Amino acid sequence: MDTHFAFLFKFTFINKKRMSQIFRTHLEKFIKINDEDFEKIFSFFEVKVFAKKVNLLEEGQICKHNYFVLNGLLRKFFINEKGTEQITEFAIETWWMTDNISYEHKVPSEFHIQTVEKSEILVISSDAQEKLLEEFPVMERYFRFVYQRAYAANQMRVKYIFSLSKEDFYFNLLKKQPAFVQRVPQYLIASFLGFTPEYLSEIRKRIVS
């Protein structure tokens, strides 16, 4: 093994170790797990690195994968009647993303999923996830918590949609997720909030002045 190759090997190894650790830390928020079981559980997943703006799912396809963000950012959107992309969800580090209806019922998706930044993603197929849940029923508890919290967050989102003005919707996001608002391009924040980029720009100007 020459030095260059040894370096690369070591780098890849450390990187994989670090990424598996991110997932393990997340699992251990909800379940107890030993080293041996974790290794087996982790083997059901693939670690993939995607460049910026790569489509992981397109409208009309059956969504065959569930994505866990190790590093990076995903967005989910649909194309509305005006031909505009309307973002319905983002996923940052340790968040899951899939089209749950398409993934569970194997029907064509009404959504797109795309990387916003270069992203390191833990990927599992629906078949592999079924096997994982059969072999490690403790993962039912983990996913029960994941979906329970995602559902709870969505309940609050519906409340905000009905109760906040467009402007307050933005201020609420800014207050609760300042780092997120800083990180994501403004035209994507606008799409998530259902604004035009021009309207968001106006609001931001008003804050400054």
Add this chain to the structure above:
Amino acid sequence: MDTHFAFLFKFTFINKKRMSQIFRTHLEKFIKINDEDFEKIFSFFEVKVFAKKVNLLEEGQICKHNYFVLNGLLRKFFINEKGTEQITEFAIETWWMTDNISYEHKVPSEFHIQTVEKSEILVISSDAQEKLLEEFPVMERYFRFVYQRAYAANQMRVKYIFSLSKEDFYFNLLKKQPAFVQRVPQYLIASFLGFTPEYLSEIRKRIVS
């Protein structure tokens, strides 16, 4: 035991049997379960009958219960800035309802939960649910499915909120849940869709004409 009492006893017994069967059928959509385990699982719940318009949860209280509708109808709402009730969810037969954030994190709720009709409800406390999940880990799988589907339905709801006009939102509901629209008082449908009752009445007149 006189005849009247014997009749009442028999009636109550049959009714309880019928109600436990509704729950068992729902469980068996997702998990396998034998008679003995089902009896033990069912013992974690209480069957309660509530009259129409009874508050099960009020804003500011900690939501300590999770509700499964055996028969009847629940609604969840918050009071908006104008002092109007905005409904965010309904639960009909075999649907679960709670305020998940308050229920999981034991924080004051921002919602109200109320019966719309006289309702037979399976009630479990958060403490009992934790014990149930410890003793019967197979119930993790059941609740994983419950939350996964609730979350998936909510994802579509957010899509509809962003993509459908107010009018199409009503038509969509009418097409997908005609029996539901027929059953629920129109002012509650209006509140769920974010309309005034007058606006909904206008749309309905337009359909007839």
